[in-house]
Amino acid sequence: MKRLYFVVEGFTEREFVNKTLLPYFVSKGIYDVRAVEITTSKGHKGGLANYQHLKTDIDNILKSEREIIVTTFIDFFRIPSSMPKYLELNSKPTIDSKIDLLELGMSQSINDHRFVPYIQKHEFEALLFSSKEGFKLMYDDPRIVKDLCDIVDEFENPEDINTRPEFAPSKRLINTLANRGEKYDKVAEGNLIADEIGLEIIMEKCLRFKNWIDKLVNLVLT
Template identity: 75%
Template sequence: MRRLYFVVEGYTEREFVNKTLLQYFVSKGIYDVRAVEITTSKGHKGGLVNYQHLKNDINNFLKSENQIIVTTFVDFFRLPNSMPNYNQLDTRVGVDDKIELLELGMSEDINDHRFLPYVQKHEFEALLFSSKSGFELMYDNHRIVNELSDIVDEFDNPEDINTRPEFAPSKRLINILSNRGERYDKVAEGNLIAEEIGIDVILAKCPRFKKWIEKLEELIKS
């Protein structure tokens, strides 16, 4: 059985893989699933400030053994301009097309059939708007829950939530909480909300995310 490695941007994404996604893949008979934060310098991990850091980690894992599938889990929001094809983004209009261009650039640059690039449309927090249930569990203030629920109702596909800085999923969440005197803890709250929603609901609501997971299943079982 192949190993499945996720090279992720930060601790929040790592926890999401190691908790929510791990359970999903185990249910599919895929047991060796790991998430590793990007190595930015000796002894330091987390954050994507330079594509070379990401590339180094990907190549190191691919060189480590043959029975391995490597993927990425990084946010489109604020990707560094060192990403392959970044200088061509202005030729694409929609966010999906821009992401496709970046993923193609990474795929061509790494040039290994065991590597599947993935850029999360908008950011991790978009997944949290797949359902109201996570917010209802996390927050006692009914006004906070109502405002967050309104956003859930507004978008059939949470991946379509606007990436403009003031309308990004995390900004919406932070602003709603801040206006009610509360603070968003990305690592703890984000993953608890995701766990409450459940991976099946997230997959049902987020087609790009679902397509990525299905491709990983195919790769690892091939």
């Protein structure tokens, strides 16, 4: 069976793979799942500031063995201009078509059938708005819970949350908590919220995300 590698932006995404995605893959009979953060410089990992760093990591993993599937888990929000086909984004009318273009550029750049590019629309925090339950568990202040639950009610598909950059999912979390005198801690809170929601609900609400997960399962098992 093929090994599955996720190349991710940072610690939060790595923990999401290890704690939320891994049990799901195990339930499908896929046991060798690994997440690695992007190498930014010697001895340092995390963050996507330059596409070349990401490409180098992907190329190195693909060279390491034959029976492998490599994918990415990176955010569209604030994606660097060094990404392949970035300069062509203005020719695309929708966020989905822009992401598709960037993923195509990555696929052509890596040029390996074992590589599956994936860019999260708009960012990791979008997944946290799949259900109200995570917010109800995480926050004691009923005003915070109500404000965040109102956002859940506003969008049928959490992947559509981002009418403007200042309203990106993470910005909404940061601003909602700041308005009530609290601070959003992505590392400490993000995965606890996701774990409370559960992957099945996230996949039910976030179809683009679900299609990616389904594709990975099929590729690893064939």
